Amino acid sequence: MRFITEFRRSELAKGLISHIHRRSKTQARFMEFCGGHTVTIFRYGIRQVLPKTIDMVSGPGCPICVTATSDLDKAIALAQIPGVIIATFGDMLKVPGSHSSLQEVKADGAEVHTVYSTMDALKLAEENLTKSVVFLGIGFETTAPTIAASVLQAQDKKITNYYVLSLHKLCPPVIKAILDSGEVKLDGLICPGHVSAIIGSNPWEFIARDYGIPCVVSGFEPLDILQCVDMLVAQVENGESKVEIAYRRGVRPEGNQLALRLMEQVFEPCSAKWRGVGEVPNSGLKLRQEYQPFDAELAFDVTPSPTYEPKGCICGDILRGVKTPADCQLFGKACTPQYPVGPCMVSSEGACSAYYLYGGDFGG
Amino acid sequence: MCLAIPALIKLIEDKEADVEIGGITRRVSLWLTPEAKVGDYVLVHTGYAINIVDQEEAEETLRLLEEIAGLIEEEG
Numbered sequence: 001m002r003f004i005t006e007f008r009r010s011e012l013a014k015g016l017i018s019h020i021h022r023r024s025k026t027q028a029r030f031m032e033f034c035g036g037h038t039v040t041i042f043r044y045g046i047r048q049v050l051p052k053t054i055d056m057v058s059g060p061g062c063p064i065c066v067t068a069t070s071d072l073d074k075a076i077a078l079a080q081i082p083g084v085i086i087a088t089f090g091d092m093l094k095v096p097g098s099h100s101s102l103q104e105v106k107a108d109g110a111e112v113h114t115v116y117s118t119m120d121a122l123k124l125a126e127e128n129l130t131k132s133v134v135f136l137g138i139g140f141e142t143t144a145p146t147i148a149a150s151v152l153q154a155q156d157k158k159i160t161n162y163y164v165l166s167l168h169k170l171c172p173p174v175i176k177a178i179l180d181s182g183e184v185k186l187d188g189l190i191c192p193g194h195v196s197a198i199i200g201s202n203p204w205e206f207i208a209r210d211y212g213i214p215c216v217v218s219g220f221e222p223l224d225i226l227q228c229v230d231m232l233v234a235q236v237e238n239g240e241s242k243v244e245i246a247y248r249r250g251v252r253p254e255g256n257q258l259a260l261r262l263m264e265q266v267f268e269p270c271s272a273k274w275r276g277v278g279e280v281p282n283s284g285l286k287l288r289q290e291y292q293p294f295d296a297e298l299a300f301d302v303t304p305s306p307t308y309e310p311k312g313c314i315c316g317d318i319l320r321g322v323k324t325p326a327d328c329q330l331f332g333k334a335c336t337p338q339y340p341v342g343p344c345m346v347s348s349e350g351a352c353s354a355y356y357l358y359g360g361d362f363g364g
Numbered sequence: 365m366c367l368a369i370p371a372l373i374k375l376i377e378d379k380e381a382d383v384e385i386g387g388i389t390r391r392v393s394l395w396l397t398p399e400a401k402v403g404d405y406v407l408v409h410t411g412y413a414i415n416i417v418d419q420e421e422a423e424e425t426l427r428l429l430e431e432i433a434g435l436i437e438e439e440g
Contacts, residue, residue: 003370003405003417006426015433036366063365089410091365117411119393139410142366146412149395194366197407197415220367223429230432249422250368250407256415259396349365 003249007221016226021051024233029055029185031321033175034192035062035349036220042358044222050229057184058351060174060277060319061192063139064091065343065350068273071167072097073304074297075136078165079110081300085128087121088136090114094346098308118150125154125162134296137166142194144168144285145259148266151287151294163296166286169272171195172203173283177274179211184321188232190225191217193247198263200255201243208241219247266291275343276316315342318351325355332356368409370417373402383408 032038038058041047047056060066076097079086086102093103093114106112111131115121118135125133137147147164154162171192178184191204196217204215214235218228228246235241245251263285272284287295312330317323325331325344335341337353344350371383371392379394383406392406397413400406406413 001419001422002372003422006422012426012429012433016429019432034366061366089365117393119411139365142368142409142414145396145414146393146410149393149412153395192366194368194407194409194414197368227425227429246425248425249418250415252418256396258398259414262396347365349367 004221007219007223009223012223013226016223016230017049020054020226020230020233023230023237024051024053026236027053027055028187028233028236029057030188030190030229030232031057031059031184031186032190033059033061033171034190034195035065035347035351036194037061037190037192037218037225038351038354039349040220040222040225042354045358046222046225054229054233057321057324058318058354059321060178060274061140061171062344062347062349062351063143063169064095064347065315065319066169066274066276067095067138067167067343068275069098069309070304070307071273073099073307074302075165076100076102076105077302077304078134078296078300079105079112081302083131084300085111085113085124085131085133086136087113087115087124087133089138091347092136092138094340095343096310096341099305118146122150122153122157122159122162125159126157129161132161132163132299134163134165134300137164137168140169140171140192140195141198141263144267145198145256145263148262151266151291152262154294155291160293162294163299164287164294165296166267166284167272168267168285169274170269170283170285172206173280174274174277175207177277177280177283178320179207179213181320186213187236188214188216190228190232191215193217193219193224193250196245196247196251196255198256198259201245201251201253202255204243208243212241214241215243217243217245217247217251219250274319276319310341313342315344315352318344325352325359328352366409368407368414370405371408373400373404373406376400376402381413383413
């Protein structure tokens with residue numbers, strides 16, 4: 001078993017689809033939190049095969065999309081400091097900041113390197129001892145432990161020219177903020193699979209308990225999503241709200257305890273700004289005091305110019321699940337993957353990009 | 365961005381491993397899964413193995429899905 005094609009078997013998908021159609025009687029709206037799930041749902045045409053009783057809405061689970069423009073401007077300003085090398089995951093390059101993007105400042109001579117892993121960023125620091133390597137710490141709980149590990153490795157190896165701009169975000173607090181706003185009514189939550197591989201399924205319990213919303217953790221293959229929807233439908237029809245795992249091969253209720261310990265050793269929670277949602281308490285991570293020598297915000301003095309948001313872009317509303325890309329007047333016209341205006345069109349897992357590439361009837 | 369791919373561990377050296385992903389071998393860190401063994405599948409995210417794939421659970425899930433598909437067939 002290779003754990004990929006086995007979860008794409010069409011005869012099992014057909015069985016699940018029939019099962020969902022037979023079970024689903026009550027009108028229900030499910031949110032897939034994670035951008036990776038959005039891509040699976042669109043790539044495999046899952047919305048099209050679900051019964052009319054089920055309405056699917058995409059959530060804020062794309063770290064690149066939710067990075068605030070002011071934070072992106074900070075990264076772009078850092079890139080323009082002589083002697084600074086920016087190391088980042090690839091998707092960040094094209095996201096438009098207020099006045100420029102990392103790709104544009106790179107074309108103007110700034111040193112911006114795309115890396116696959118923090119291990120590559122550490123290597124870059126070891127190979128460029130006269131320069132400062134700043135890793136853009138963007139990502140959710142899935143990524144944060146890998147960045148914590150890189151800080152600990154830098155400390156072990158006495159690498160003193162490695163820094164992290166910590167823009168990490170935590171998922172449960174933002175879901176709480178979205179639910180508390182009352183803007184979107186949800187009957188079920190497809191919980192993120194790889195965030196949950198780290199944090200476990202327990203941190204979602206408050207949603208089922210306090211908000212009465214069924215929660216099911218899903219994997220990323222089409223059978224995973226269908227099984228997850230089937231389990232959510234069962235809870236809706238039975239009038240239940242509990243946390244279940246449809247992705248048992250990758251997620252345990254308690255998560256990866258070692259990864260959580262490393263994350264907690266290096267970072268502490270802080271307030272963070274989310275595009276579209278605003279400031280959410282305890283939804284970000286900053287380096288703890290003993291790791292401050294690695295903190296790019298403290299090591300470099302950056303004061304970016306005032307923030308400018310692109311006119312007409314509704315990425316913020318899309319990230320809250322209030323609007324869909326089809327509601328945007330720029331979608332597919334002024335804003336395309338080649339010339340993106342907003343981050344949801346840049347990131348491969350942004351809702352606008354998924355609608356544009358696979359949307360069909362939903363793409364507008 | 366939270367993409368993680370199942371990969372087979374072929375060799376372990378200290379806190380790193382060579383894993384096979386779709387016929388390609390690459391080096392990943394085992395910092396977050398030190399208990400992983402050669403022959404295990406791990407979920408690889410940005411160069412780190414973030415969890416060991418539970419084979420028994422995977423088989424159990426597939427058995428359940430086969431049962432659901434089979435039930436529909438019998439009744440249909």
